[in-house]
Amino acid sequence: MTDQTMAGRTVLVTGASDGIGAEAARVLAGKGATVLVTGRSADKLRPVAEAVGTEPLVADFARLDDVRRLASEVGERVEKLDVLMNNAGGTISPKKRTADGHEPNFQVNHLAPFLLTNLLRPQLAAAGSSLVVNTSSVGNLIGKIVLDDLDYEHRRAIEFPAYGTGKLMNIVFTRGIAQRWTDDGIVSVAVHPGPVGSSFGRDSWLVGLLYRSPLKRFATISVPEGAAPLVALAERGPDPAVNGRYWSQHKADGREHRQASDQAIIDGLWERSAALVGLA
Structure with missing residues (x-):
């Protein structure tokens, strides 16, 4: 019999179509x-969705209107949200802009979850105490946030650094x-799940090549291993001891870019992101 450590708690998992998102959803439902x-x-x-006993909520994070509709649908279904697992994301070719005109790594990895989390703040607050889990990556170390050029309008977007920047933004x-x-009783934590052998990088030719090659088994961990840190944090819940911290798999205080603790970056990214998605 599975332990019911999550009984009575409501969780939203984004990026749950497959990989660690799907695995975390199944485990938490169990x-x-x-x-x-x-x-x-x-x-x-x-x-x-069938496995966890719910109806699927389809949304493409490359479309901010999908994110707004998703938040509305979640609000219609539940009054409170104990855990929001912002897991959607990946490495994407920056050649094409999103439907909203943004560089895709920036929008899918940061701007869309930023908007969704802000729109679901009432449900998170209604829980009394709640947790936001942001799936980041060790790739944050190759990122660089340029507050005056978040959308790469004045410099060239290169796929891996752009992805790394998105993961830095998660922290x-x-x-x-x-x-x-x-x-509001809302606690947040970022986590690097490890190099998971899932569909990560499905929109990237280069990453896809690695993940389809025999090298994959040497370079990656299993999907259940990758989902385990997310599940563990969800079970731990809104513990003040994790608030604002970056975990690398099951250990606190993973290696992070120096910008992650720069107050001007923390404030500037929030303010500019809010303006870009039309939040007051």
Whole structure:
């Protein structure tokens, strides 16, 4: 019999169509949580939703209107949200802009989850105490946040550094929540799940090549191993000891870019992101 450590808690997992998002959703449902799942592929998401006993919430993070609709649908289904798992993301070729005109790594990895989390703040606050888990990456170390050029309008976007910048933004956003939403009882944590052998990088020719090669088994960990840190943090819940911190797999205080603790970056990214998505 599975332990019911998540009984009575409601969780939303983004990027739940496959990989660690799908695995985390299944495990948390098995532990008694009410789990909502969202992803961009209706075909992939449907069996995951069936497995956790819910209806699929299809949304493409390359479209901010999809994110707004998703937040509305979540609000219609649940009054409170105990855990928001911002797991959607990946490395994407920067050649094409999103439907909203943004560089795709910036929008999918940061701007969309920033908007979703802000729109779901009432549900997170209604829980009394809640947790936001942001899936980041050791790739944050190759990122660089340029506040006056977040969308690469004045410099060339290169795929891996752009991805790394998005993952750095996940940590910076985590710190922003920790500083701003404490009065709502909202705790935030960022986590690097490890080099997971899933569909990460499916939109990248180069990453896809590695993940389809025999090198994959040497370079990556399994999907259950990658989902385990997310599940462990969700079970731990809104512990003040994790607030604003960056975990590397199961250990606190992973290696992070120096910008992650720069207050001007933390404030500047929040303010510019809010303006870009139309939040007051």
